[in-house]
Amino acid sequence: MVSLKSLHTFGLDVSARSILELREPEDFRRFLSLEEPKILLGSGSDVLFTGDFAGTVGLVRSQGLEITEDPKAWHVHAAAGENWHETVLRLEKQGIPGLENLALIPGTCGAAPVQNIGAYGCELADFCEYVEICGAGGGIRRIPRDSCGFGYRTSNFKTKWAGSLIITGIGLKLPRRWVPRLDYGPLRELKGRQDLTSRMILEEVVSVRRSKIPDPTVLGNAGSFFQNPCVPAALHGELLRRHPGMPAYPQKDGSFKLAAGWLIEHAGLSGRTLGGAQIYPRQALILVNTGSATPGDVVALAREVIHQVFDTFGVRLVPEVRILGADGEIPATDL
């Protein structure tokens, strides 16, 4: 068995039968043809292992960044194993703005489309031109953005295509005409600044994230543990009458997205500890490993959150992290 403790950001003491580093197309093909339980990890920043894994873990380690340009935009191809934040920084340093709101999101470029990473009013889908994949037959091809099924923290890679292909790279399109996105909370303060640069936004995003989200190299975690839930207008109205300060964001379909962190905090759970697992006191949407957490501690705490939030507000939270069992991924709704 091989330890996975340093290969995922929760830092839990779990193992896999074997691991395989994937760099070249041939490695990807070999991995796809393995007839045993298999899962892929980039930097393991959005997963919860519920115990040991009985198969092979493929570690996506391909590298490379290619930039081309036309009069309207830069086109960036990043290999799946490239670190996302490093890529954002490299582009910024080369005078290519656009990704600043998505700075400091942990993980690799190849993992970014799976849950359609998002923060501060932007998401990957806003900039994605295509996702390059290696399919079951071993062929490499590009799937255009509109066929990827992107939604809030989801895509076809997370749902109907999960396990049947490997993301080998992503294509980003960054318009030369830079439009700053300042509608989200703390970024609004930058509105109207004449000297505004993408660097200033990037620095603000990094500073806000550092103040709320624990550094996984110091305190094990996988970022937001739950998705923000969408509820029908009637339930939203009823909740708002009971809790006038409750944040909510109207959606195009008439539903309302609630802030899971607020629900958890107002269910009285901020800072709650179970074994070595804790609800992070500064951002209740994040579960942390205080050092000695077992997978069972994290699962039990997550279940307690789900039950208590449901009992208090009648809203069922669904994990945002991918839940991994002994043989592969477990549907998040089954936790």
Ligand code: EPU
């Ligand atoms: N809130 C509380 N108590 C808490 C946490 C949040 O009352 O303990 C309230 C905040 O005051 C605010 C609202 O909830 O009114 C939203 O909080 P925040 O701005 O921190 O964002 P979030 O909805 O909790 C989402 C993403 C984060 C992303 C931030 C910023 C999801 C599941 N999470 O969190 O993404 O960084 O917005 O855009 O959508 C991640 O995916 O791992 C992640 C960290």
